[in-house]
Amino acid sequence: MKNGKKIRVLAAKPGLDGHDRGIKVLAAALMHAGMEVIYTGLRQTPAQIVEAALQEDVDVIAMSILSGAHDYHFPKVMELLRERGIEDILVIGGGIIPDEDIPMLKKCGIAAIFGPGTNTEEVVRFIRQNLVPINRK
Amino acid sequence: MARENSLDQMERLFEQWNEKVRQELQRKPERKSEFINTSGISLKRLYSPLDTEDLDYEKEIGFPGEYPYTRGVQPTMYRGRFWTMRQYAGFATAEESNRRYKFLLDQGQTGLSVAFDLPTQIGYDSDHEMAIGEVGKVGVAIDSLRDMETLFDGIPLGKVSTSMTINAPAGVLLAMYLVVAEKQGVAFDKLRGTIQNDILKEYSSRGTYIYPPEPSMRIITDIFSYCAENVPLWNTISISGYHIREAGSTAVQEVAFTLANGIAYVEAAVRAGLEVDAFGPRLSFFFNAHLDFLEEIAKYRAARRLWAKIMKERFGAKNPRSMMIRFHTQTAGCTLTAQQPKNNIVRVAFQALAAVLGGTQSLHTNSMDEALCLPSEEAVQIALRTQQLIAYESGVTDTVDPLAGSYYIERLTKEICERAETYIEKIDEMGGAVCAIEKGFVQREIQDSAYQYQREIEKEERVVVGLNRFQVEEKKPTNLLRVDPAVRIAQIEGLGSLRSGRDGSAVDAALSRLRKAAEGNENLMPPILAAVREYATLGEICGVMREVFGEYRAASTLG
Numbered sequence: 001m002k003n004g005k006k007i008r009v010l011a012a013k014p015g016l017d018g019h020d021r022g023i024k025v026l027a028a029a030l031m032h033a034g035m036e037v038i039y040t041g042l043r044q045t046p047a048q049i050v051e052a053a054l055q056e057d058v059d060v061i062a063m064s065i066l067s068g069a070h071d072y073h074f075p076k077v078m079e080l081l082r083e084r085g086i087e088d089i090l091v092i093g094g095g096i097i098p099d100e101d102i103p104m105l106k107k108c109g110i111a112a113i114f115g116p117g118t119n120t121e122e123v124v125r126f127i128r129q130n131l132v133p134i135n136r137k
Numbered sequence: 138m139a140r141e142n143s144l145d146q147m148e149r150l151f152e153q154w155n156e157k158v159r160q161e162l163q164r165k166p167e168r169k170s171e172f173i174n175t176s177g178i179s180l181k182r183l184y185s186p187l188d189t190e191d192l193d194y195e196k197e198i199g200f201p202g203e204y205p206y207t208r209g210v211q212p213t214m215y216r217g218r219f220w221t222m223r224q225y226a227g228f229a230t231a232e233e234s235n236r237r238y239k240f241l242l243d244q245g246q247t248g249l250s251v252a253f254d255l256p257t258q259i260g261y262d263s264d265h266e267m268a269i270g271e272v273g274k275v276g277v278a279i280d281s282l283r284d285m286e287t288l289f290d291g292i293p294l295g296k297v298s299t300s301m302t303i304n305a306p307a308g309v310l311l312a313m314y315l316v317v318a319e320k321q322g323v324a325f326d327k328l329r330g331t332i333q334n335d336i337l338k339e340y341s342s343r344g345t346y347i348y349p350p351e352p353s354m355r356i357i358t359d360i361f362s363y364c365a366e367n368v369p370l371w372n373t374i375s376i377s378g379y380h381i382r383e384a385g386s387t388a389v390q391e392v393a394f395t396l397a398n399g400i401a402y403v404e405a406a407v408r409a410g411l412e413v414d415a416f417g418p419r420l421s422f423f424f425n426a427h428l429d430f431l432e433e434i435a436k437y438r439a440a441r442r443l444w445a446k447i448m449k450e451r452f453g454a455k456n457p458r459s460m461m462i463r464f465h466t467q468t469a470g471c472t473l474t475a476q477q478p479k480n481n482i483v484r485v486a487f488q489a490l491a492a493v494l495g496g497t498q499s500l501h502t503n504s505m506d507e508a509l510c511l512p513s514e515e516a517v518q519i520a521l522r523t524q525q526l527i528a529y530e531s532g533v534t535d536t537v538d539p540l541a542g543s544y545y546i547e548r549l550t551k552e553i554c555e556r557a558e559t560y561i562e563k564i565d566e567m568g569g570a571v572c573a574i575e576k577g578f579v580q581r582e583i584q585d586s587a588y589q590y591q592r593e594i595e596k597e598e599r600v601v602v603g604l605n606r607f608q609v610e611e612k613k614p615t616n617l618l619r620v621d622p623a624v625r626i627a628q629i630e631g632l633g634s635l636r637s638g639r640d641g642s643a644v645d646a647a648l649s650r651l652r653k654a655a656e657g658n659e660n661l662m663p664p665i666l667a668a669v670r671e672y673a674t675l676g677e678i679c680g681v682m683r684e685v686f687g688e689y690r691a692a693s694t695l696g
Contacts, residue, residue, distance in 0.1 A: 016255035016271050018344015021384050021471070021587050028588045041693050042344045043259075045267070067255055068511075068620065072270025098510055099613040116475040116508045117604045119595050 007035040007127065009060040012049045013042045014077065017067035022094060026062060029120035035060075035127070046076040053081075053089060060127055065095040070105070078109040090131055094118065147186050158182065174432050175590070176389040178552055184544035192547055197442065201537045203457075205445040207438050207550065208538040209496040210461040215534035219247075221499035222524045223300060225467065227252035227277035228511055229624045231287035234277040238292060240514065244521055248499060249292070250300040252276030253310070258345040260306045260679025263628035273624035275511075276302075280632055281674045285313040286320070294318045298329035300375070300465065300499075305347035307334035308360050308662055309678050312669040315368065331372035331421055331465070334360060337398040337570055338377050340691065341579045342384040347679060350571050352686035356661060357402060358409040361416040363662035372421040374402060375465060378440075381579075382425035383471050385587020388436045389553055391425060393560030394570070394579055396444055400561070401570040403452055413452045417459025424497075426488035427469040433488070434540055435549035437464070437495030443554050466492035467501040473508040477603035477611065481505040486523050493527050494540055500524055510617035577692055632674065639672045647671045648681050655685040 011027045013020055020042060027037045038056050040049060053061050065073060074093050081089065093105060094114040102113050112126055172180040181188075192198065199205055202212030211217060224241055226249075227234045238249055253276040256268035262280050263272045272278050279285055289299075294317065303310045311332050318328055336353040339346040346353070357374065364373045378386075378395035386394065399420065406416055424440065426433055444462045448454040468488035473481045482505045489502045502520040504512030512520070528534055540546045564573045573579050593599035600606045647668040654664045661682075668678050 016259055016261075016267065016345075017275075018339070020344065024584050025385070025588050025591045028584070029591070039693050041691055043267075067271060068274040069255075069270035071622075076270075096508065096510070098617050098619070100615060100617070116473075117601075120591065121595060 007060065007131065008056060008058040009035050009037045009062055009127070010040065010049070010053045010056055010058040011037050012040045012044055012052070012061060012063045013065075014044050014046055014049055014063055014073035015065055015067060015069040016043055017065050017069065017095075018042055019066040019095075020064075022066070023062070023064040026064070026094070026120055026123060030062075030124060030127075033121075033124040035124075046073055046080055049077055050080040050084065050086075054084070054086070058089060059131055061089055061091045062123075063091070063093045065093070065097070068096070070095060070097050071101060074105050074110055075108045082109075090127065092123070092126070094123075144187065144190055151185055151187060154183075174388075174429055175427070176387040176432065176553065176556065178389075178549070178556075184548055186544065188544045188548040192551065197551070198541060198547070204449065204460060206441040206461050208541055210441070210463055210498070212537075214496060214537040215493070215528070216537065219528045219534065220493065220497050220524075221248040221298065222246050222521060222528075223248040223250045223465065223499045223501055224517060224521055225250040225252050225302065225501045226517070228254075228275070228618075229273040229277065229620050230627060231277055231279065231284040235288055235290055235292070237514075238288075241517070241521070242292070242297070244518060245525065246521060248298045248300065250501060251288070251302065253301070253303055254278045255345070257310075257675060258303060258305070260309075260347050260675060260683070262632060262674050262676030263625055264632050265676055268625070272628055273620045278624065278628050279310065279313070279675060280628060281635055281672050282313050282316055282669050283631070283635055283672060285310075285317050289314075289317050289321075293323075294321055295323040295327045298331075300331040300333075302333050304333050304336055304339050304343075304345055305353065306675060306679050307332040308356055308665050309669065309675055311360065311368075311371075312662065312666045315666065316669055325368045326370065328368055329370050331375050332360070333377060333423070334374040335377045335398065335402075335423075337401060337574060338380050338395075340574045340689070341381065341394065342386075342583060343377075343380040346689045346691075347683065348686040349689045350575070352655075352682070353689075354402075354405045354571070355409075355658075356682075358406045358411065359661045361406050361419070362409070362411055363660055364419065365411070365415045369419075371419065372463075373416065373419045375421045375423045376402065377423040379423045379425045379467055381583060382427060382469065384583045385471075385590060386583045387586050388427065388429070388432050389556045390560065390582060390586060392436060392440045392443065392553060393557035393564075394583075395422065395424070396440065396447060396557065397561050397564045397570040397573070399444065400447060400451070403448075404569065407452070413448070413454050414456040414459050417448060417452075417454050418456055418461075420459075421498075422462050422464035424464050424466050424492075425469050426466050426492040426495075428472050428484070428488070430487055430491050431546060432549060432553075433491040434495045435546050435553055437466075437492070437497065438538075438541075438546070438550045439553035439557065440464070441496070442550070443557060463498045465499040465501070466495075466497040468492070468503045470503055470507060473503060473505070474601060474604050475508040477609065478505045478509060478614070480603050481508070482519055482523070485520060486527075489523055490527055490531070490533065494533060494538075496538060506614070506617070509614060510619070513618050575692075635672060635674070643671045644668070644673045644677070647673055648677060651678065652681050652685060655682050 201209035378391040445460040448460040504516035651664040
């Protein structure tokens with residue numbers, strides 16, 4: 001995306017949760033849609049995710065948690081991104097996340113939360129539509 | 138001769154019928170040009186005696202309680218006793234989970250099934266940095282024997298059977314259970330239960346591994362050996378296809394990868410010098426109950442037939458109990474929808490019925506709200522009632538293996554056996570399940586199936602009621618069961634008082650004895666038990682083994 005290249009996405013599994021079916025299916029769908037995807041593998045700390053995002057110069061971080069630990073890990077990733085002055089990465093989340101948690105997650109900068117049953121094309125569309133304004137900044 | 142004649146006759150009649158149908162199809166085509174099940178098996182319009190003519194009843198089907206156990210592992214099955222109704226439960230603290238267990242036992246549940254939180258499953262104490270955000274979330278937090286004493290307080294361990302979903306630290310949690318039993322005055326040889334202890338599917342599908350494969354296999358065989366002598370009724374492993382299926386595999390892959398893992402455990406134990414019949418009878422299995430009702434029933438029957446053959450022919454088992462697959466079943470969590478969650482009650486009922494018609498020994502039925510959050514008490518009660526309805530009202534339990542002899546079921550059973558065997562041969566050629574997992578073969582096969590399944594849903598080739606068809610506007614559910622973040626604080630305080638109240642030098646001595654055992658090759662269970670008795674924490678015990686054995690780093694298998 002940057003310099004007219006393909007959109008680069010970091011697919012990440014923060015915390016100890018081992019459910020990676022969703023993130024892997026999404027990664028495959030994003031690749032199918034022409035994006036480059038780097039998958040962190042399991043058990044990443046927020047610091048490792050932010051570091052990987054910087055190293056890989058990604059446009060998007062897509063995180064998935066099904067263990068209920070999103071309330072700690074998602075905001076922590078956003079906090080670390082802010083600390084390092086990074087504002088041009090689109091961050092999205094998915095997994096088993098109660099609706100009542102979504103306002104808090106959006107408030108700390110997660111652009112969207114995709115729950116069970118989400119169509120992967122919806123995620124592709126969301127990324128394409130929401131990257132543009134960020135990169136124009 | 139008469140038989141051949143009647144088959145010829147059948148072939149003629151079948152062809153006549155087919156001809157009529159073909160004409161009819163020109164006017165009224167079928168819903169789809171091809172009907173393919175999740176395992177990629179193309180289904181015929183009609184199954185007939187022609188599809189079972191090559192089946193050898195005695196060799197392939199047989200009688201319940203007899204080799205090859207296609208029809209079930211006990212001669213009378215549910216006419217004797219129902220399966221164990223065992224709901225997987227646990228969250229927050231040991232006190233809170235203890236209350237849930239007592240509630241479930243009061244509701245007529247017949248066995249316990251403990252869910253541990255992720256830090257416990259990965260061998261971290263609640264105060265470890267990696268545990269932040271996870272304590273008590275997907276299960277109960279257990280840091281030491283003290284938590285385990287609370288968890289089973291007032292529950293007579295000589296009377297219930299307890300299944301524990303614990304893998305990498307299985308030896309430690311088993312040791313804690315044994316010491317709690319000891320304190321209740323229950324002898325080890327009276328204890329019934331299961332530890333999951335299946336590390337291979339953790340590498341391929343579930344993710345709660347700690348150590349690399351080699352020391353992990355050693356821990357597992359040490360447990361086999363220790364229990365064969367000291368805890369003879371304990372199921373030392375639950376070789377699990379459940380999570381392989383949840384990760385996205387097909388039914389055939391579920392059978393194939395599970396049994397391939399089973400083969401790897403048997404080989405490891407035999408290499409460690411154990412007799413196959415010394416531990417074979419205590420191997421248990423765990424399967425998924427997915428959506429395709431008849432395919433699932435055939436799957437359980439196929440798994441039984443195939444494992445019996447593997448144990449008898451490949452490993453030379455003599456004890457019939459070594460050849461029997463005794464298995465637990467859980468309905469498929471991945472099929473639950475967050476949309477119109479009450480529909481899940483019906484999904485679970487069909488899935489549970491398939492497990493019963495497939496001859497399961499114990500069953501967990503999912504709660505309708507599990508695509509949203511931890512199950513509420515009301516949802517768990519309906520899930521348990523579903524099992525009771527099948528057991529007491531449906532009538533399917535009154536005769537053994539009632540679907541045997543169905544042309545379709547028997548054909549499909551055979552087909553699943555054959556396809557799973559082909560996979561197992563391929564895994565053998567790669568050097569066995571451990572190598573196939575290290576190479577990423579198993580993971581890629583599962584991922585490809587998961588992706589294909591998702592594509593089918595998105596292209597609406599596969600209908601998910603309430604998700605991609607028959608949708609309604611819904612109010613978002615509220616008042617979901619949540620775990621209070623204060624649980625972590627409480628656990629950390631508990632750890633503090635534990636550490637200051639115990640005999641520190643005895644703990645150190647026990648841990649260094651464990652380290653020596655890990656560095657050498659003596660059985661790890663006695664030093665683990667000794668450390669547990671001194672109230673060494675789970676994190677301390679696993680920490681020593683982490684230092685000696687190292688940690689597993691998974692290779693990325695994307696693409």
